[in-house]
Amino acid sequence: MSGASAIRIIVRREVSDTLTDWRILVPIFILTFILPQLLIAASSVAIDFVGDRGSVIRLIPFAMLLVGFIPASFSLITALESFVGERERNSLEALLAMPLSDNALYLGKLFSALIPPLMSSLLAMTIFGISLRIREPDLFFEGLTFEYLVVVLLLILMKSVVMVAGAVIISSHTTSIRAANLLASFVLLPTAATIQLEALLIIARRWDVLWLAVVLLLVIAAVLTRTGMGAFNREEILSREHEQLNLRHIAQTFMTFVREYRPAGTPPETYAGTPFSLRQFYRHDLPALLRDYRLPLLVALLAAVAGALCGPFLGGFFDRIGQSPGRVGITPEPDLALGILTGIANSARLLITALLATFTFGIFSLMVPFFAFGGIGYVAGALMAGGGDWLTLGSNSPLQFVIGYVLPHGLIELPAAILGAALGIRIGAAVMAPPKGFTVGQNLLWSLAQFGKVWLFVILPMFLLAGIVQQLITTRILAALYG
Amino acid sequence: MSIPLVDAHYTTLRCYKVASILQSSTPVDHTRRLVYLDIETSPVRRAPCAMPYHRTPFGFQPASSMIEASNLHKVFGAFHAVRGVSLTIDPGEVVALLGPNGAGKTTTVRMLGAILRPSDGYARVAGYDVVEQAREVRRVVGLLTEFPGLYLRMRPQEYLCFFGALQGMAASDSARRAEQLLRQFGLWEARDKRLDSFSKGMKQKVALIRALIHDPPVLYLDEPTTAMDPHSARQVRDAMLELRAARRTILLTTHNLTEAEELADRIVIIRHGAIVAEGTFAELTRQFLGAPRWELRLGIPAQRATAVLDGLAPIERIDGECVYYHTDDARHVNPQIVARLADAGIPIIALNELPRRLEDVYLEIVAGNDRADTIPFAGRPARRDGAPATGEAVTLNAER
Numbered sequence: 001m002s003g004a005s006a007i008r009i010i011v012r013r014e015v016s017d018t019l020t021d022w023r024i025l026v027p028i029f030i031l032t033f034i035l036p037q038l039l040i041a042a043s044s045v046a047i048d049f050v051g052d053r054g055s056v057i058r059l060i061p062f063a064m065l066l067v068g069f070i071p072a073s074f075s076l077i078t079a080l081e082s083f084v085g086e087r088e089r090n091s092l093e094a095l096l097a098m099p100l101s102d103n104a105l106y107l108g109k110l111f112s113a114l115i116p117p118l119m120s121s122l123l124a125m126t127i128f129g130i131s132l133r134i135r136e137p138d139l140f141f142e143g144l145t146f147e148y149l150v151v152v153l154l155l156i157l158m159k160s161v162v163m164v165a166g167a168v169i170i171s172s173h174t175t176s177i178r179a180a181n182l183l184a185s186f187v188l189l190p191t192a193a194t195i196q197l198e199a200l201l202i203i204a205r206r207w208d209v210l211w212l213a214v215v216l217l218l219v220i221a222a223v224l225t226r227t228g229m230g231a232f233n234r235e236e237i238l239s240r241e242h243e244q245l246n247l248r249h250i251a252q253t254f255m256t257f258v259r260e261y262r263p264a265g266t267p268p269e270t271y272a273g274t275p276f277s278l279r280q281f282y283r284h285d286l287p288a289l290l291r292d293y294r295l296p297l298l299v300a301l302l303a304a305v306a307g308a309l310c311g312p313f314l315g316g317f318f319d320r321i322g323q324s325p326g327r328v329g330i331t332p333e334p335d336l337a338l339g340i341l342t343g344i345a346n347s348a349r350l351l352i353t354a355l356l357a358t359f360t361f362g363i364f365s366l367m368v369p370f371f372a373f374g375g376i377g378y379v380a381g382a383l384m385a386g387g388g389d390w391l392t393l394g395s396n397s398p399l400q401f402v403i404g405y406v407l408p409h410g411l412i413e414l415p416a417a418i419l420g421a422a423l424g425i426r427i428g429a430a431v432m433a434p435p436k437g438f439t440v441g442q443n444l445l446w447s448l449a450q451f452g453k454v455w456l457f458v459i460l461p462m463f464l465l466a467g468i469v470q471q472l473i474t475t476r477i478l479a480a481l482y483g
Numbered sequence: 484m485s486i487p488l489v490d491a492h493y494t495t496l497r498c499y500k501v502a503s504i505l506q507s508s509t510p511v512d513h514t515r516r517l518v519y520l521d522i523e524t525s526p527v528r529r530a531p532c533a534m535p536y537h538r539t540p541f542g543f544q545p546a547s548s549m550i551e552a553s554n555l556h557k558v559f560g561a562f563h564a565v566r567g568v569s570l571t572i573d574p575g576e577v578v579a580l581l582g583p584n585g586a587g588k589t590t591t592v593r594m595l596g597a598i599l600r601p602s603d604g605y606a607r608v609a610g611y612d613v614v615e616q617a618r619e620v621r622r623v624v625g626l627l628t629e630f631p632g633l634y635l636r637m638r639p640q641e642y643l644c645f646f647g648a649l650q651g652m653a654a655s656d657s658a659r660r661a662e663q664l665l666r667q668f669g670l671w672e673a674r675d676k677r678l679d680s681f682s683k684g685m686k687q688k689v690a691l692i693r694a695l696i697h698d699p700p701v702l703y704l705d706e707p708t709t710a711m712d713p714h715s716a717r718q719v720r721d722a723m724l725e726l727r728a729a730r731r732t733i734l735l736t737t738h739n740l741t742e743a744e745e746l747a748d749r750i751v752i753i754r755h756g757a758i759v760a761e762g763t764f765a766e767l768t769r770q771f772l773g774a775p776r777w778e779l780r781l782g783i784p785a786q787r788a789t790a791v792l793d794g795l796a797p798i799e800r801i802d803g804e805c806v807y808y809h810t811d812d813a814r815h816v817n818p819q820i821v822a823r824l825a826d827a828g829i830p831i832i833a834l835n836e837l838p839r840r841l842e843d844v845y846l847e848i849v850a851g852n853d854r855a856d857t858i859p860f861a862g863r864p865a866r867r868d869g870a871p872a873t874g875e876a877v878t879l880n881a882e883r
Contacts, residue, residue, distance in 0.1 A: 013634070013645050091633060094626065099621040238593065
């Protein structure tokens, strides 16, 4: 049996199960058929009450978004109980015993949580549009354009996929519906914030930014779905029965990964158990790690290139970058303590972004090389705009700026930043797709252990060295170049 | 009750192949080859079997066992649930997997059902590797879970057809098969009711039918008669006997020791994740309860007859007119006892072998292991009569 037919069989059963439950049907009916009428009625009342027709009309498109979103939000509830609900009703094991792939099971659940609320949402929006056309024809064309309809449909679709993908991940990683509901706030709060942002953009008629929101939600939906598929397996769902928060075991596993380097996916019990050796780390482990981290390193490098290219546009958004060109030509006094402090501060920043990367799929780490090179790109761009030339030296020359302000310590600092970013991206990716042989938790511990080692023994020394070089060498070069 | 194949085409094919097997192979091979024939000719579309047959100089021969597990381990974080379980189950054999709660029975079954991946060791089911060919394993296995876990808003037939479809059966085949099994288990009359209106026993039957819907050659049944009334339990036990007769391999997990005793060809006792005893009921009884016990009821106070019995069999106790003794060699010892008593003019009222229950064996083994947990283990545990535990057929793996 193909994966597609397995998905179809699961979806058919789940959807028919949903549609035979009056406790789900009644609210869906109310939200689909009655809520649109209430909102249209409220609009007329609001126009009479406020007396400012234009202000209310600006809210009509938002009302349509609301009409579409509220029934779609039901998908969160059905998705949240997709796995954990079956588990509580003891029906999950029979399903897991079927000859289906994990992906077919996961996608079957995802689609079945998505389809009824989305259908209801589309129906509600259609009813809203038709009712508005009939009851308030003058309001119909004022707020609703074809572009808006497309954007709002896509926003609702993407938001639903994001919510469902997130909720299915929660559902397959919790042991009770109660725990799943508590964790649902991780989905609900960002969704609520997104709705508020969308409301502002709709009122401001910024369709261009709304399109960006659609693209962003699409990326998040794809990442979450991929994460769900990567993290979902029968093994983990059933193993959760035995799962306990064993901090000692977690610490032991972490230390196993710290002591020895083995590629991700090597089960901790197969490690040789040799003690940590700094010599072994520098001679064997670090080169092996760099080989295994080729992909995250490439991603970090691409972020750096993107930062350098986008640099000229960044100054307008960030004051600190925007003020940088004005400081070109100023030669600071050497200060060794400041250099050390700079090194420590940069290391700490990298550490914080890596920790935040855990919860943001590595996005925070991606920002490190992006903004580091973005700043350089901005200043170089500003100098060029001021008549500077890459081929000649001079106070306006971007080449002189790079030689003086960037290269001396940047040769040490920027590779360290890229390496740190790659390690952070790997941490963020750990929750998305654990390699065969690892659970999500083990994958996260493994990538944190690698980050810890490299941060302490490579990045921190490099940043400190870069800070010292910046104070002792860069300042002298700057004095020679700019006087 | 029979488990006929549902499709005429397959039935014809099967009849043809049965005839050729019976003509061409030795009787010893018949059972095994016929079981594999069932896999081949089942209406469920299955992937080509990777290992059920070995290529030999005489053509393809069936693999020796239907379930083969070697040194299976399962570790959940810091918890070692299964420790080195090795198990071989032949085609058509019923094996009862017994053990206290939390012993590792369900985890073992889940590994053999390719739902959980072993942390170490390997297992093959119907020739399929449980790790590399997990989906094929799930196709040839019917699993009755500990709890029925039904979709309660569905009706029995649509529920069964759903699982039939997931097993790759055509809709018409699964509908026919569901009808046949519902009739067989007395649920056909309730076919239009939703499952939430079913009693516990009826739900358990539906769950059992779910495991049988694709006519699997291997069945894992976890507490199949739980919550059933005596009549329903009898129905299910009869069904299992017929499945055994139809050469289905059954791994039965149960706390109902009478049921295990009645149904199982072999008993495996598992504790703390390791097999602590394995063998037939008779072998285990001999191993752990010693020689069979006999009750001799006399027409006079038994105390007066002890001298006559002296030297023939060790007397366990005397109670009024009854003498209790045990002997391994009843065929020779009992006639001698009867002859001596007759010569002495002592009337014999009755001579009975005292029944021994699996429960006694089980408790002896589990209690023995409790003792082994606290006393350093020094070889196999002694039998109740003090003799060292021996016997080739019985294996005993005490936990270290």
